[in-house]
Every structure is written in C-alpha cells, then in structure tokens.
Amino acid sequence: xxNFESKIDAEDSVATLQRPDKALMWTRGLEKSYRKGxxxxxxxxxxxxxxxxxSFTAIIGQSGSGKSTLLHLLATLDAPCAGxxxxxxxxxxxxxxxxxxxLRNEQFGLIFQFYHLLPELSTLENVLVPKMVQDGFFSxxxxxxxxLKRATELLEMVGMGxxxxxxxxxxxxxEMQRTxxxxxxxxxxxxxxxxxxxxxxxxxxxxxxxxxxDRLRQKExxxxxxxxxxxxxxxxxxxxxxxxxxxxx
Amino acid sequence: xxxxxxxxRYLRTRFIALASIVSVTLGVATLIVVNSVMSGFVFEMKxxxxxxxxxxxxxxxxxxxxxxxxxxxxxxxDVLGDDIQSMTGVVRSPAMVxxxxxxxxxxxxxMLLGIDDESFGQVTDFHPYLxxxxxxxxxxxxxxxxGYPEYVRDSGWEYRRSKAQQQKRIDLxxxxxxxxxxxxxxxxxxxxxxxxxxxxxxxPVAASDDxxxxxxxxxxxxxxxFDKIHSSNQGLxxxxxxxTGSYTGRDGKTYRKFKPYxxxxxxxxxxxxxxxxxxxxxxxTGIILGLAISKRKTLDEAGNKRDFYMVRPGDDVQVIFATxxxxxxxxxxxxxxxxxxxxxMHEYDSSFAFVPIKELQKVRGMMDPLTGDSxxxxxxxxxxxxxxxxxxxxxxxxxxxxxQYPYDIHTWQDTQRPLLSAVNMELTILxxxxxxxxxxxxxxxxxxxxxxxVEKTKDIGVLKALGAPxxxxxxxxxxxGMSLGMVGTGAGIALGLLFVRYINQIAEIVQVVTGxxxxxxxxxxxxxxxxxxxxxxxxxxxxxxxxxxxxASVLPALRAARLHxxxxxxxx
Numbered sequence: 001x002x003n004f005e006s007k008i009d010a011e012d013s014v015a016t017l018q019r020p021d022k023a024l025m026w027t028r029g030l031e032k033s034y035r036k037g038x039x040x041x042x043x044x045x046x047x048x049x050x051x052x053x054x055s056f057t058a059i060i061g062q063s064g065s066g067k068s069t070l071l072h073l074l075a076t077l078d079a080p081c082a083g084x085x086x087x088x089x090x091x092x093x094x095x096x097x098x099x100x101x102x103l104r105n106e107q108f109g110l111i112f113q114f115y116h117l118l119p120e121l122s123t124l125e126n127v128l129v130p131k132m133v134q135d136g137f138f139s140x141x142x143x144x145x146x147x148l149k150r151a152t153e154l155l156e157m158v159g160m161g162x163x164x165x166x167x168x169x170x171x172x173x174x175e176m177q178r179t180x181x182x183x184x185x186x187x188x189x190x191x192x193x194x195x196x197x198x199x200x201x202x203x204x205x206x207x208x209x210x211x212x213x214d215r216l217r218q219k220e221x222x223x224x225x226x227x228x229x230x231x232x233x234x235x236x237x238x239x240x241x242x243x244x245x246x247x248x249x
Numbered sequence: 250x251x252x253x254x255x256x257x258r259y260l261r262t263r264f265i266a267l268a269s270i271v272s273v274t275l276g277v278a279t280l281i282v283v284n285s286v287m288s289g290f291v292f293e294m295k296x297x298x299x300x301x302x303x304x305x306x307x308x309x310x311x312x313x314x315x316x317x318x319x320x321x322x323x324x325x326x327d328v329l330g331d332d333i334q335s336m337t338g339v340v341r342s343p344a345m346v347x348x349x350x351x352x353x354x355x356x357x358x359x360m361l362l363g364i365d366d367e368s369f370g371q372v373t374d375f376h377p378y379l380x381x382x383x384x385x386x387x388x389x390x391x392x393x394x395x396g397y398p399e400y401v402r403d404s405g406w407e408y409r410r411s412k413a414q415q416q417k418r419i420d421l422x423x424x425x426x427x428x429x430x431x432x433x434x435x436x437x438x439x440x441x442x443x444x445x446x447x448x449x450x451x452x453p454v455a456a457s458d459d460x461x462x463x464x465x466x467x468x469x470x471x472x473x474x475f476d477k478i479h480s481s482n483q484g485l486x487x488x489x490x491x492x493t494g495s496y497t498g499r500d501g502k503t504y505r506k507f508k509p510y511x512x513x514x515x516x517x518x519x520x521x522x523x524x525x526x527x528x529x530x531x532x533x534t535g536i537i538l539g540l541a542i543s544k545r546k547t548l549d550e551a552g553n554k555r556d557f558y559m560v561r562p563g564d565d566v567q568v569i570f571a572t573x574x575x576x577x578x579x580x581x582x583x584x585x586x587x588x589x590x591x592x593x594m595h596e597y598d599s600s601f602a603f604v605p606i607k608e609l610q611k612v613r614g615m616m617d618p619l620t621g622d623s624x625x626x627x628x629x630x631x632x633x634x635x636x637x638x639x640x641x642x643x644x645x646x647x648x649x650x651x652x653q654y655p656y657d658i659h660t661w662q663d664t665q666r667p668l669l670s671a672v673n674m675e676l677t678i679l680x681x682x683x684x685x686x687x688x689x690x691x692x693x694x695x696x697x698x699x700x701x702x703v704e705k706t707k708d709i710g711v712l713k714a715l716g717a718p719x720x721x722x723x724x725x726x727x728x729x730g731m732s733l734g735m736v737g738t739g740a741g742i743a744l745g746l747l748f749v750r751y752i753n754q755i756a757e758i759v760q761v762v763t764g765x766x767x768x769x770x771x772x773x774x775x776x777x778x779x780x781x782x783x784x785x786x787x788x789x790x791x792x793x794x795x796x797x798x799x800x801a802s803v804l805p806a807l808r809a810a811r812l813h814x815x816x817x818x819x820x821x
Contacts, residue, residue: 072815075714077713077714077814077815077818078813078814078815097718097719098718101713101716101717101718102716103716104714104715104716105715105716105717106716110714110715112711112714112818114707116707116708116710116711116714116818117711118255118708118711118712119708120255120258120259120262121254121255121258125254129251129712129715130715130716132250132251132254133251133712133715133716133717133721134716135250136250137250137253140250141250183715
C-alpha cells in the first residue's frame with residue numbers, strides 16, 4: 001500500500017472533504033432511507049468512517065441499526081441517498097453500473113450470513129463463479145487451469161480440500177461459509193466485506209470460521225470489514241465501529 | 250461462461266421445466282407429421298389429377314371441331330416457342346357404352362376420347378396407367394394375348410376365343426334343336442296334309458341373269474366387242490363377230506345376247522371364308538375403358554369385399570355417340586375392349602374411354618373422305634418442365650380471343666382449381682392451428698420460467714453481488730429458454746420423423762386396437778399413406794418452435810435482470 005500513500009497528496013478531487021491518511025476506504029455523510037409506502041424510513045443518518053489498509057474492522061450494532069445497509073453501500077450493491085463512498089482514492093458510489101460490477105468482481109470479496117452458494121454448482125464451481133463472471137468464454141477456458149489451481153489451493157486453505165465436488169446441499173453450515181470465504185478470495189480482492197459471517201452458525205462452527213478468516217487475513221494481508229452484532233467477535237478486530245440508530249457512536 | 254454453465258445446470262436439474270416443453274415437443278411432432286402427410290397427399294393427388302390431363306388444352310365446344318389442327322399447332326408453336334415439348338389432337342365426345350352382362354344390357358355414360366396412338370402418350374401420363382404390361386411398353390389398340398393384370402387374368406385373346414367357341418357351340422346346339430323340331434313338324438305335316446294347304450312360293454330374290462328372260466336386241470352388223478375394247482384399248486374391230494352368245498330370232502336376223510350391268514352381283518357370290526368377321530380371330534376397333542366403369546363391389550363366400558368385373562378385355566361393347574355438325578345424329582359402333590385404364594382418380598377412371606382417333610373421326614364425320622383432312626375437338630399441349638403454364642395460357646388466349654374463336658383454353662390446374670385451392674387452404678389453416686399449439690406451449694414456458702426466476706431470486710442476487718451484469722443474468726434465462734426450446738424441438742423433430750417413417754404401421758396398430766379402419770385404401774386409392782418430408786419445412790418448424798421458447802423466456806429473463814441485488818439477497 002505504499003504507492004497508495006504516495007498518491008494521496010496528488011489527489012484533490014474531493015477537496016471539500018477531509019481526506020484521511022492511510023484509509024483504503026472511507027465515507028462521508030452517508031445517508032440512506034427506505035420508502036415504506038409514502039413514509040420514508042431513515043436507516044443511516046450521516047455515517048463517516050475510515051478503514052485502513054490491512055486492518056480488521058468490525059461494525060457492530062443492534063438489529064435495525066443499519067449495519068447491513070452500511071455494508072451494502074460500501075460494497076456498491078446499493079446507492080446512498082446522500083454522502084460519498086471512496087475506495088482507493090476514487091469516489092465509487094456514483095460510478096456507472098459497469099464499473100461498479102467490475103469493482104465488486106475484482107476488488108471486493110463478499111461474504112454473507114446465509115452463505116449464498118449456488119445450489120446447482122459444486123463447491124469448486126462455486127469458488128470459480130467470480131472468475132467465470134470476470135472472463136469471457138474463451139479467456140476463461142484459456143486460464144481455466146490457473147483458476148482451478150488457485151481455487152483448489154484456496155479450498156485447501158479453508159479446510160475444504162476434500163469436498164470439492166460436493167453440492168452445497170451436502171455441506172454443513174460451517175463448510176458452506178468456508179466455501180463462501182474461498183469464493184470471496186478467488187479474485188485476490190483488496191478488501192473483504194463480511195455480513196455476519198457467523199450469524200447463522202453455532203459457536204463451534206462460528207469459531208472455526210473466524211479462525212479461518214483470521215488465518216487468511218494474516219497470510220494474505222487482507223483488509224477485512226465485518227458486520228456483526230456479537231460483541232465477543234468484535235473483540236478480535238483492530239478497530240470497532242459502533243453503529244447506533246444510523247450514526248457512528 | 251457462468252451463463253452457459255448455469256443454463257446447462259438448470260436444464261439438467263429442473264425437470265418441471267422439461268415437463269413444460271413436452272407441449273413444444275408434441276406441437277412440433279404434430280406439425281411435422283401433418284405437414285408430411287398433407288404434402289404426400291397433395292403430391293399424389295396432383296400427380297393423379299394431372300395424370301391424363303395435358304398441361305394446356307385448347308378445346309372446341311362440345312360437338313364442335315377445330316379444323317386444320319396442324320395449322321393451329323403451327324400457330325401455337327409460334328406463340329409459345331420453345332417451351333412446348335409436344336402436342337397432340339384429340340377428339341372428344343360424350344358417349345354411351347353398352348355391354349352385356351349375363352345376357353343383360355348395361356349402359357354407362359362415358360367421355361369418349363379419340364387419341365393418337367403415339368403422340369397422346371407423349372403429352373400426358375397415359376401409358377403408365379394402362380393395366381396391360383405390353384401396352385405400357387408398346388401401345389396399340391389391339392387385343393393382347395397376355396400381360397393382363399392378376400385381377401383380370403382371364404382376359405385377352407384366349408378369353409375371346411373360348412368365348413367365341415362357346416357361342417358357336419351354343420349356336421350349333423340351337424340349330425340342331427331347330428332341325429329336330431323341323432323334322433318333327435315335317436313329319437306331322439306329311440301325316441296331316443289336309444291341315445296344311447301348300448301355297449305356291451316364289452322367291453323374292455331374282456335368279457341369276459343367265460336364267461332370267463333376257464332382253465334381246467338385234468345384233469348390229471358390226472357389233473362392238475366390249476371385252477376386246479376394254480382389254481386392248483383399241484378401236485372397234487368390225488370384222489370380229491361374236492361366235493357365241495348370239496341368237497337368231499324368228500325374223501331370221503342374228504341378235505347378240507346382251508348382258509346388262511348387275512349392281513347386286515357381289516351379293517350373289519358368297520364371300521371368302523376369311524372375309525367373315527370371326528370373333529375367334531378378329532376384333533372390332535379397340536377401346537380402353539376406365540377401370541371404375543367396368544367393376545362393381547361384390548362379396549365372396551366369406552363375406553369379404555371383392556371386385557366383380559362386368560366386362561373384361563376381349564369382350565365386345567357397343568359405343569353410341571353423336572356425329573358432329575349441325576344435324577348431329579347418334580351413331581353406334583362395335584368396339585372390342587382391349588385394356589383398362591386406372592389412374593386411381595375415381596373421377597377419371599369412372600368417365601373416360603379411349604378409342605383410336607382415326608376411327609372416331611371417320612364415324613363422326615370429322616374426316617374428308619376424299620382428301621383425308623381431319624378435324625379434332627381439342628389440341629393438347631405439353632410444356633417443358635418448369636414452364637409457366639398460366640403465362641402460356643394467357644398468351645394463347647391473347648392469340649385466340651374468345652370474341653373471335655369458340656375455343657376454351659385452360660391449364661390442367663384450371664380444371665381442378667376448386668379442389669386444389671381447397672386443399673391449399675386446408676393446409677394453411679392446419680399449420681396455423683398447430684402453430685397455435687406451440688404458442689400455447691410458449692405460455693407454459695413463460696409461467697414456468699416466472700416461477701423459476703422467483704425460486705432463483707437469491708442466486709440472481711449473489712451473481713449480481715459478485716459482479717455479474719444484468720445482461721449476463723438475462724442471458725442465463727434466455728439461454729435456458731433456448732436450450733429448453735432446442736431440447737423440446739429436437740425431441741419433437743425426432744418423434745415426428747419417426748412417426749412419419751412408421752405411419753403405416755402405426756395406422757395398423759390403431760386399427761387393431763380400436764377396430765376402426767384408419768386408412769381405407771379403397772377410398773383414397775393409395776395402397777399406403779403417402780408422406781413427403783421436406784427438410785425446409787422441418788427446419789422452419791424447428792426454428793419457429795425455438796423462437797417461441799426464447800420469446801416466452803424474454804419476460805422472465807427481463808424480470809430477473811431487473812432484480813435489485815440487495816432486495817434479491819434479502820429475499821428469504
């Protein structure tokens with residue numbers, strides 16, 4: 001990330017906003033409200049946060065405090081009503097759809113509470129999906145052996161090397177989540193965004209998943225943002241952002 | 250890549266969707282079967298309709314004539330040029346054919362065609378429809394010794410001879426019987442002369458001139474010798490006086506016997522034996538009848554249907570028709586049936602009879618006895634393959650406008666226009682209806698796909714979260730629709746082609762199962778169901794079905810593409 005730091009001074013496209021040092025991703029004044037009929041329900045009321053490169057940040061808050069919505073905004077899955085999201089010195093919340101898709105595919109690794117594996121595909125194929133999305137038909141076939149090697153390696157790393165041909169329906173929750181982690185890492189992302197990765201798992205499986213995540217973070221030097229409601233899990237993080245009724249407390 | 254992989258996986262794992270395309274399969278199969286069978290029928294029917302009709306006919310009205318047909322043909326050749334393959338003149342007349350069945354006279358109305366032995370077969374498909382093998386090869390109007398088909402095996406010269414001999418035996422028996430009666434009567438008369446006063450009998454026919462009272466004339470001193478004059482062609486020789494045949498009258502003068510010209514001399518001499526018409530050796534003018542004219546349905550001992558032939562080759566028939574001209578009179582001709590004609594078109598087989606054109610021209614007064622010039626009723630034209638018949642017909646109408654010429658000029662299709670257009674309309678409507686079936690199947694796919702999209706909402710959300718564009722998600726479902734359509738269409742084409750291939754066997758099985766005759770060859774005149782598979786038609790049907798499947802998946806695919814990733818992921 002050294003080249004990133006050197007570039008910061010040259011960047012002045014967002015002169016009105018305070019530009020934090022060392023932040024890989026930062027937001028200013030994020031607001032989001034959902035419409036329920038004619039009523040606007042505010043979820044986020046001006047969230048400012050910075051995520052440093054290589055850090056492990058936990059976003060914690062009560063149910064309905066807007067932590068999942070915040071993660072979706074960070075991942076450009078949704079657009080904020082007001083405010084900005086910056087990543088790698090670039091404003092990303094207003095990018096055209098195509099560039100946001102590329103960003104999600106190549107820079108972000110996403111992990112969900114309900115794993116969200118594709119039930120028709122085997123473990124290995126699920127891990128390869130981001131690569132299939134990234135490449136065209138022929139370039140995928142050309143690079144397939146590399147991808148296969150990397151996917152197998154990742155599955156070994158998350159302890160799923162022995163179950164590459166199984167369908168998600170044949171896996172336990174912990175196994176599915178570890179597969180999802182491998183899928184999130186296949187593109188070598190700069191940042192891993194996890195939405196309650198252990199929320200659906202028992203304690204044993206949850207610990208296992210967290211350990212896997214920790215191990216990988218050390219090994220791959222990952223920046224991780226994790227949304228959770230569990231204070232105990234948040235203890236593992238370098239930085240904790242507490243969200244209370246749509247604001248950073 | 251993920252689009253192909255997921256389309257393929259969905260195809261393999263969603264059996265309910267496969268069920269929804271069964272209707273596509275059935276629709277495609279039905280379309281192929283119906284089209285093939287209809288094409289087969291239309292082709293066979295057209296071939297048969299065309300059969301003995303020439304491509305174009307220039308016809309004079311009934312009882313009318315076209316004089317100088319060779320001049321007309323020359324003009325026609327000038328108008329149509331090289332498109333003409335061949336032409337022939339035909340004499341056409343409504344007629345009645347009478348034949349004797351077990352001593353009872355049967356009369357049927359026919360259309361009598363006088364045809365030229367050689368050129369008629371070049372203009373129409375006449376010869377292949379003849380039943381005698383020899384006549385198909387070398388056509389004549391003579392009765393054949395052999396070559397008649399199985400169903401009238403007992404035909405031809407042998408049959409005619411045995412029939413004539415039988416008739417002679419019957420005649421002989423009748424005469425012997427009569428002679429016996431005569432002797433009995435004579436004996437009775439001799440025994441009872443008083444009952445039968447014999448009156449003088451004088452023959453009404455004059456005896457020979459030699460025995461008659463001769464008109465005697467005085468012999469001139471220098472009587473001409475007609476024989477001498479006739480044979481030598483010289484002048485009279487007065488010195489020659491006939492030595493015989495003279496007579497001296499009571500006045501002492503010598504008279505020459507004069508033998509007047511006897512106009513009936515030929516009737517007084519018995520003709521030679523070979524000049525008698527002997528049915529054992531001779532035939533009348535040959536006639537060919539449509540097969541349906543001569544046969545009737547009957548039952549055999551077991552109660553099965555069987556054909557009964559009222560008249561068969563070798564029998565004599567009487568043909569009555571009208572002469573041409575202003576004072577048309579019926580004339581009657583004896584003809585000998587020499588063959589049957591069967592085009593399997595009932596309309597033709599039950600109405601046409603063929604005789605040699607020369608005989609008909611002679612009897613109907615269409616031939617000048619001095620010059621031999623003859624007229625015809627119509628000129629039949631065969632065009633080269635691929636020639637535009639309608640254009641040719643219009644050109645001829647322009648050359649012979651009905652305002653000036655009494656000719657009816659038409660193509661064979663004009664003759665059968667109502668039937669052909671009815672069949673064409675039937676085919677169009679059937680195609681439309683059957684395509685509706687596939688369209689209905691399309692709505693089935695639409696509904697199934699909507700359900701699959703709803704079921705896959707979460708997966709769509711994941712794919713979008715992982716960076717798949719809306720177009721990619723859309724193409725998954727379009728690709729799925731297309732592969733479903735292809736599977737359904739492929740199965741349909743295979744099923745349809747198999748059905749067409751084994752349609753006759755299937756018809757038999759259906760017949761056995763239901764007891765209902767599916768395909769009665771007697772009605773359709775085809776021995777089996779005719780089919781023609783056109784690759785173009787199969788390709789079009791397949792493409793249409795796939796297109797419908799793709800169109801039906803457009804809406805669900807659009808819906809999938811429009812799904813918001815956050816909404817989709819939250820969906821539970």
